[in-house]
Amino acid sequence: MTTTTTTRATGPLRTPPPARRNRLSKGRLPRWAIPAVGLAALILGAAASTLGGFSIASFLIYAALLFVAGATTTTTVVEGRRQGTNSFFKYLVVGAFLLALIPLVSVLYTVLERGLPGMTPHFLFHSMNGLTGAVDNETVAAGTPVLGGAYHAVVGTLLITLCSTVISVPIGMLAAIYLVEYGQGKALSRGITFFVDVMTGIPSIVAGLFAAALFGLLFGPSTRMGIVAAVALSVLMIPTVVRSTEEMLKIVPNELREASYALGVRKWRTITKVVIPTAISGIASGVTLAIARVIGETAPILVTAGLANSINFNVFGNWMATLPTFIYYQILNPTSPTNIDPSAQRAWAAALLLIVMVMLLNLGARLIARIFAPKTGR
């Protein structure tokens, strides 16, 4: 807005440059100009970074800065200030995107590179039961493959996630049904919508503390069980399920409901037989995404399920391990403090396993949404 006003205000006062009297056909940069600036920036950037000890990072930083400055100046000189600003922001926006890709690529590459060596059948099907620092020291000394694995953590992750899904899906779906089908415009429904949104922002550790505090009051302090973790994860999962289900129910066409009512069908039969089947693909994919979100949670598990080294199939008794806490403790408190490499290898392998699980869930959600999408007939 300011640009237009300034141009309008100062335009007539400025002495127009003689070469560009016709504003429509005024100077345009030739096609090769920007690549040329880029090449120059690369060369100069290499030179500048060599001055202070060459490194890839400083080279890229210098080159990027030089390119943005050079390209903007060139455009400004040839095409005018407005085009200069335009191209400046274009480079910034593209640069922001490239910058955001760096951590993604780095994380995925690191996890693959360091996780693949540890991804053995032994790792997948053995727990850490009885595995002490002495065992790790021996394997390092003898150069034999790393022993111990994440089987117990996989079991814990799956059981705890299953329990929290069983708790949160019915509650979340029913609440969403209330919001869409029964509560339209009521104060209670507005309150629920608002607080569900607020709940999505609860820090995961607070959810964990809540479950720990709740079970601490009921069963004595320091109660650590799988089900406590499942309750904590449900607190995180319910809002996600409510939101996605609500969105899906809202897009079910009203004509379907009206047609069903016109046939004399009761409201609850309409909901269970008409509305939900129409929206089921979206609901299922929303639930899958919610599972993907909680399966990687670490903090609530730390304070609710403790850490176990052996396999525990009972969510109602004893401590349980999950993949995230397994990773956390293997890195923070390596099994053998003097030889941390076996622990690091197990942690990265577990990280790879966890990422694969999360990605599969995300992919699954997309497939569910696509395959079971209702036939619109249009």
Next chain:
Amino acid sequence: MTTNTLTRARGSGRAGDKVFSGASRSAGILILLTLFAVALFLLIQALPAFTADPAEVSGGEGFASYIWPIVVGTVIAAAIAILLATPVGLGVALFISHYAPRRLAAPLGYVIDLLAAIPSVIYGIWGYLVLAPVLVPGYEWLNANLGFLPIFGGPVSQTGKTMLTAGIVLAVMVLPIITSLSREIFLQTPGLHEEAALALGATRWEMIRMAVLPFARAGIISAVMLGLGRALGETMAVALVLSTGSLIPSLISSGNQTIAAEIALNFPEAFGLRMSELIAAGLVLFVITLAVNMVARWIISRHREFSGAN
């Protein structure tokens, strides 16, 4: 065939209706109760820390002086994350909504969403083992050239496990939140506004500044607030990345602590009063994030008709 199943259950009419509406209403009420219960149980378990003899609380000077430094640490970490993530996140959102070729926009959005799918503990170990060592030379350069500023004061941490590293990792984690929310809003800008701006001869950036950004302002603010809420409560990245210590102004030395990391690092071994202290710290964190989120949601609901983030 649907008609058959619909008409078959004849006797189950009225009662079913009542049961079903009752069940769905109570599920909704249960959610409200849960939120209330979170606050209530945290409060009950935290009470001993508030009422305890000041000498018995960690630090020996009462709960307020125990919690104060880590609240400040939490705010610093979240502030770094937001300062770094907001410009980049908005840039990425603009790139996807207005700069990338149409055909590429959806896949690119999915790529950025992948950032959100990576579990926090993996960001934690990545920040600890990969990012922190890489940043040490940069910190030394900052200290050598800008060391007169308290935030870049020495001694530089040789492991790179500092507040700034934690802030950068947090920034990576909140980036997808800011991006996906603001992208939705940018995409909702009325096409007519954009076309009108372009038809008046605006360049693409002028179009964005005059049509897209004013339209999306409320949405951007709330996206940043939601990112802030996430950054305040994020645990694992800080617990793994930060080499904790007392509150210091320097961002590139070891030191500082955040509430969430304090809880995660100490809760597993805590009992008695220490446990109450940590739960009380959790309550403080809950109140802070609740306030931030409520403000964000309030802004969204005020501009509901404009915003895709609700």
